[in-house]
Amino acid sequence: MDIVQELLAGSPRALSRAITAIENEYEEAFSIMQKLYPHTGKAHVIGITGPPGAGKSTLTDKLAKKYRENGKTVGIIAVDPTSPFSGGAILGDRIRMNELTMDPGVFIRSMGTRGSLGGLSLKTSDAAKIMDAAGKEIIFIETVGVGQSEVDIVKAADTTIVVLVPGLGDDIQAIKAGILEIGDLFVINKADRDGVERLNMELEMMLDLNQNKVKWRPAVKRTIASRGVGIDELMEKIEEHRTYLQVSGELALRRTQRTQAELLGLLEEQISRRVTAKMKASGELDFLVASIEQRRQDPYSVVAALLDDYLG
């Protein structure tokens, strides 16, 4: 099958295969991304992050259904952690989005972090680009919610939503510094639980203190995702943010930053991979490691010399 042609013509199978090719780094991955790239840049990418158990998947499911009611097509990437030991993963977010599976206007793909140090890999951004090229107008990226991924999400999303739940012990300790700075919208889910008022108040206080030069003051919304409560209002806020991004020029700025980050990230990854592969193939790696271990050389000089050799 000509994956690119069929994908652009609307085949879900081609879309699925394209994502696999990128994830598994097949030969054709490079050429697929090259050909699809001109077709990207149209979708609104919404990042959903927050601690495990906050209700991210349920919330995504409800938001997706609302967007569908409004006639939009939706792509969802659900990211779960890959075990650093076995390399395997349990990707269980789809359970909460079951009904959406049969909707031809929705495409859901589960991805493991696959060793990108708990953060969001470039492959997740690539998968979003593929869905964008395939015509999905709204793309949700739902992250793991631990480690680096919470902050990484801003690199991939236009609008970042942080989902919290009340009663997680000392609430303000649960709100780490990075989270407050990356959220465009905050959602207190499971808002029928004790502690909602306090969490809401503390969030608002922290957000007031956190005012930086951007003109968008993040809103705090309450939802009970499992019951569909607060979804309409949340969606209104998302759309408000989208309008703000376009009107203020912030969207263009973020996308430029994102493009730069992606380019540099890709470059870094590829350079490291090529140099490492050469070193392994020639046996140079083992030699250098032994030399450094025995203190005949130090790692800093070794790296400097390697860079001169390989990059000139």
Add this chain to the structure above:
Amino acid sequence: MEKRIRVLVAKPGLDGHDRGAKVVARALRDAGFEVIYTGLRQTPELITEAALQEDVNVIALSLLSGAHNTIFPKVLELMKAKKMDDVLLIGGGVIPDADIPGLKAAGVAEVFTPGTPTSDIIEFIKANVK
């Protein structure tokens, strides 16, 4: 090596006993596979559509309800319609030995009944994935 074997684990029909499926899911994860766990009350349509979107190598069904002679053929039919001929279909649960040859003749790659070590499932998948 970036390639991972992806397995969809699902329980079709109304059978609510998912401990076995969860045990298998964990074993597969520990073997380095990516397990898309879709849980209870799945229909053949939901299973095959999810399998297509997730581009899985294996569909693994857990059935304790006795409905295997209806469900498996239906799933195979949908897999064929969706041209998923490089996907393995395997099953486990309460499936009488007498029914297994019939299921295999219809296209089920293997059936793993209670007591089978999970390592057997893992080895089978590794040996047969296309």
